[in-house]
Amino acid sequence: MAEKITRVSTDVGGTFTDLVYFETDVETGAQTVRTAKSDTTPPDFEQGVLNVLEKAEIDLPSVDFFAHGTTVVINALTERKGAKVGLITTKGFRDVLEIGRGNRPDFFNLMYKKPVPFVERYLRRELPGRINYKGEETAPLDLSGLDAILDDFRADGVEAVAICLLHAYANPAHEEAVLQAVKARWPEATAVASHQITREWREYERTNTTVLSAYVQPKAERYLEKLETGLNGRGYRGNLFIMQSNCGIDTVDAIKAVPITMVESGPASGFWGAAELGRIIGEPDVLALDIGGTTAKCALIVDGQATIKTDYWIERDRKSAGYPIMVPVVDLVEIGNGGGSIAWVDEFDKLHVGPQSAGAAPGPAAYGRGGDNATTTDANLWLGRINKDYFCGGTVEADMTALEGSLRRLADKLGQASEDVARGIVRIANSNMVNALKLVSVNRGYDPRDFTLVVFGGGGPMHGVALGQELGVKKVVVPRGAPVFSAWGMLMSDLRRDYFVTKLVGQSDHAALSTLLSETMKLARDEFAGEGVSDERISMQPLLRVRYQNQEFAVEVPVGAGTFGPAEMAKMIDDFHVIYEREYSYRLAAEVEIIGLHLIAAAEIGKLEIVPLPASGAAVETAVKGRRAVDYATEGVHEATIYDGEKLEPGMCFEGPAIIEDPGTTIVVHPQNRVSIDTYGNTHIEIRR
Secondary structure: OOOEEEEEEEEEOOOEEEEEEEEEEOOOOOEEEEEEEEEOOOOOHHHHHHHHHHHOOOOHHHOOEEEEEOOHHHHHHHOOOOOOEEEEEEOOOOOHHHHOOOOOOOOOOOOOOOOOOOOOHHHEEEEOOEEOOOOOEEEOOOOOOHHHHHHHHHHOOOOEEEEEOOOOOOOOHHHHHHHHHHHHHOOOOEEEEHHHOOEOOOHHHHHHHHHHHHHHHHHHHHHHHHHHHHHHHOOOOOOEEEEOOOOOEEEHHHHHHOHHHHOOHHHHHHHHHHHHHHHHHOOOOEEEEEEOOOOEEEEEEEOOEEOEEOOEEEOOOOOOOOEEEOOOEEOEEEEOOOOOEEEEEOOOOOEEEEEEEOOOOOOOHHHOOOOOOOEHHHHHHHOOOOOHHHHHHHOOOOOHHHHHHHHHHHHHHHOOOHHHHHHHHHHHHHHHHHHHHHHHOHHHOOOHHHOEEEEEOOOHHHHHHHHHHHHOOOEEEEOOOHHHHHHHHHHOOOEEEEEEEEEEEEOOOHHHHHHHHHHHHHHHHHHHHHOOOOHHHEEEEEEEEEEEOOOOOOEEEEOOOOOOOHHHHHHHHHHHHHHHHHHHOOOOOOOEEEEEEEEEEEEOOOOOOOOOOOOOOOOHHHHEEEEEEEEOOOOOEEEEEEEEHHHOOOOOEEEOOEEEEEOOEEEEEOOOOEEEEOOOOOEEEEOOO
16 A cells, blocks of 8 residues: 555634645655635634544544644633733832833823733732843842732632743743742642743733733643544544744644744744745745635735744724734734625714624624624625625525625615625725735835735635735735635644844844854754754744844844854844835934844744646636626626636636636636636736736
């Protein structure tokens, strides 16, 4: 029997749980691919994973590699369903969470209220002892009051203890002592210290990150343990890898220790998949857009790399400053516009789309599950862009009566016809997404016309061409398996860890910089060695965080992994000026200073390599299902050719207007656009100029 390698990944979204299965014949290289979707099952999210495995008929004992992404962390935060947390901090600093930052977005609102801390003041306790910003002890740590603090925490029902001491990023000795003492005195409680999560400065951000990590850790641990138990009970014997927010995967044990790194795991995998797809098809500069059932998320890929930042906030909007989470997260913009986003009319008779979502239950009105609000999906269905006789790949009978009623209610409020309302919903949704794409491109100093737009998720192919035309991108690419592309991206990910270290270094201090680089790289190698990863499999990419002297904002500058001398420093400074000017539109004739290091350490562990698909040489006409009238919202009604996406093969070409129907999504091809299928089964759409 031929040897085969089997890889599976699952991604839990707000509406659906996705699965991708790859089976590779070791001798011939031939690949078998299966995809599946099932409803997400809150609050028992692991059940949705087991359901989709059963639906796809996966034989778990034969699986060699399993990767998983989940929304359990972000859901626990936004729904306030985490553990009760007590905070231990340096004497005099328990109100750091309350003070926060002076970054309120609604600046002239005299009634503005700051976000409520996740830990009430009476549960924020202090210990004497002080370390300064250089990592020097200026006052010894005093643990004599710790027993009383823990007794109070027990009495108040605290489940998790967060420890964040002043300047622990420079020297974690005091934090390590407190953490060890808490675990010894109260082993039943979850305990988390800031140095385990981040070694960056900024006390408010570091403290809040530690608190939120403690807040989600018990729930995340239970979830991962249930998932492991469920998989093992069905015969899986391999390692379980979890998708992080930094576009890499990590071991389940490492994630259990710091689960806050999963906060944006689903979107990160999709964007890494877009970067890998760009590499495969020769398009290293990519605008990536993921439109799901609840939200649309976008990110910029430059020269094959997604930007990773630690300046990440949840619940930040026009009225709230939100909460910072200082962990490596792909630089993305997220808006409440997905297939299930609800259309509504405000008190001024103005039509809006989102951010409220119909979710999986009851879902869009056309699902026939009791939903009475028109959504983006309903508008696309009403305009003929989605086939009512092939709704959800033919698995759901479209309830056109409920859909008509939902649009009619909006039409009556607006004094418009239902068709006009449906067009308005699509156009507003597109406008919102264009603005989001500009935030990650134009606002970062990049011209969208230099990029390829890669669209995925259930809704991405539906709106991608319209967005590409508005932005003037080079072309639009719809990946093979677009509806489950985030799960696909996990199979392309490396075991990855990002190390951020704060340390002030002058531009002439070459020895200090070389020491910082070598010490951080040694830490990374030691951690990977502990996971059984040999040194030759590890790649390192250092980036220095550099700013003009005495300024606030820094940019990251890539450097080599060797020693750092005068020549390397001069090149780094030249590169800094270029990068800074692109980001902020100016440069200064001023000294620069290094404020820290970002080290990307990665290792390949069973990463999937995609092979070209076979082609029978059949004519494109064999994929034609028929023709129907389609309303393109901004370009009127056209008779479009309908293609069966499963019958399209490499080398096939045709022109719009057209619709490509796939079981999980619909690709809307506008008039005069040219379509071609590449050797990997991806759909390329040339945008008319």
